[in-house]
Amino acid sequence: MDYRVRLEVxxxxxxxxxxxxxxxxLDIFNIPIAQITADYLNYIKLFRxxxxxxxxxxxxxxSTLIHxxxxxxxxxxxxxxxxxxxxxxxxxxxxxxxxxxxxxxxSMLKEREIIQRDIYGRLPMIPGEEExxxxxxxxxxxxxxxxxVFRAEKEVREIIQEDLRVExxxxxxxxxxxxxxxxxxxxxxxxxxxxxxxxxTFLALLELIRLRMVFARQAEPFGNxxxxxxxxxxxxxx
Amino acid sequence: MEREELKRIIExxxxxxxxxxxxxxxxxxxxxxxxxxxxxxxxxxKREYELRNSGLQVVNIAEGYQICTRSEFSxxxxxLHKSQTTFQLSLPALETLSIIAYKQPVTRGEIEKIRGVDxxxxxxxxxxxxxxxxxxxxxxxxxxxxxxxxxxxxxxxGLRDLSEIPSLDEIKPPLTPTLYPEGRG
Numbered sequence: 001m002d003y004r005v006r007l008e009v010x011x012x013x014x015x016x017x018x019x020x021x022x023x024x025x026l027d028i029f030n031i032p033i034a035q036i037t038a039d040y041l042n043y044i045k046l047f048r049x050x051x052x053x054x055x056x057x058x059x060x061x062x063s064t065l066i067h068x069x070x071x072x073x074x075x076x077x078x079x080x081x082x083x084x085x086x087x088x089x090x091x092x093x094x095x096x097x098x099x100x101x102x103x104x105x106x107s108m109l110k111e112r113e114i115i116q117r118d119i120y121g122r123l124p125m126i127p128g129e130e131e132x133x134x135x136x137x138x139x140x141x142x143x144x145x146x147x148x149v150f151r152a153e154k155e156v157r158e159i160i161q162e163d164l165r166v167e168x169x170x171x172x173x174x175x176x177x178x179x180x181x182x183x184x185x186x187x188x189x190x191x192x193x194x195x196x197x198x199x200x201t202f203l204a205l206l207e208l209i210r211l212r213m214v215f216a217r218q219a220e221p222f223g224n225x226x227x228x229x230x231x232x233x234x235x236x237x238x
Numbered sequence: 239m240e241r242e243e244l245k246r247i248i249e250x251x252x253x254x255x256x257x258x259x260x261x262x263x264x265x266x267x268x269x270x271x272x273x274x275x276x277x278x279x280x281x282x283x284k285r286e287y288e289l290r291n292s293g294l295q296v297v298n299i300a301e302g303y304q305i306c307t308r309s310e311f312s313x314x315x316x317x318l319h320k321s322q323t324t325f326q327l328s329l330p331a332l333e334t335l336s337i338i339a340y341k342q343p344v345t346r347g348e349i350e351k352i353r354g355v356d357x358x359x360x361x362x363x364x365x366x367x368x369x370x371x372x373x374x375x376x377x378x379x380x381x382x383x384x385x386x387x388x389x390x391x392x393x394x395x396g397l398r399d400l401s402e403i404p405s406l407d408e409i410k411p412p413l414t415p416t417l418y419p420e421g422r423g
Binding site: 057095 | 353
């Protein structure tokens, strides 16, 4: 039988540590590392037992804790008489305190969200220019490319010898964008008939995206893709 | 232009706009440079809506003005428009947003260092919701993307501007010790 256990959901290793510190009423500047490491590892065992998916970050923190413990056990070699040796736990305490502040800030935002949620303003009627904000994923690009290839296939079947280089296509795409902020995905491929040319152009586009010289964006998931020019300075560098 | 006429023009603009209109934009459209005159008319309009117990209100959010419904009537409006109410930000999203709000411009790495977990998924959602934007690139190896909050962020949380949220120093979470141990720091 399948049943689920609901337990407190931890956002991450820091969240779990904060929980343990609060639960055991520990002093954040004097964390008993042995105790907290044991508690922490118990939770990880519990995660395993419950078949919970937990990220590797939890294990990283476990090793950090053990590392701190080992540093505390070993006498430090280069202790200068006057200087108090740094507490290996200090960095962790600082991180926990900082994280807790942002957790607090987040709950403050939550309160505002609840109040604000009940106040409605007019909804946008026409998708405007700025609506193209979703970064198109590789799969979106592949889908769009497939449509382009499909359309092109129906048009011509002709063998043309071409000398194709990705660099040239990159330059042409950048030329297309010269005086414009964006072009549609289809525009890049317009007039291109052969599969080879289409593929090389597509590779050029992917390379430009990888180099962050252009951005492929959509207004909505699975929507049309527009290719935006990156900031001028970046293009100049390329 | 008569004050009354100015008020009506502003009313039209605030009603029609789908996002808060900034003073800058208002003064450009109405062709009046005197901000006080516009602010005065908006205040009049605000009072007018309040006095006649309107279902609408003039709000001052995200460094601008907009005509919105009153929260008392949210249950009715939500019947007409469901998706807006069902959506709520997750805890990771809120934590990430608060880090960006305070530390912007900030890179993904810096966010992850504070939260201790991967942030790529959350950042994507926040970008899609237009609560954050890419504000540039840090001059570091790899030129990591910098994130910042948007006008939509301020609108979503009903903030006139970012100074409305308490500063980090003012936030006193429960763990903060009341007495710092001597000689630390």
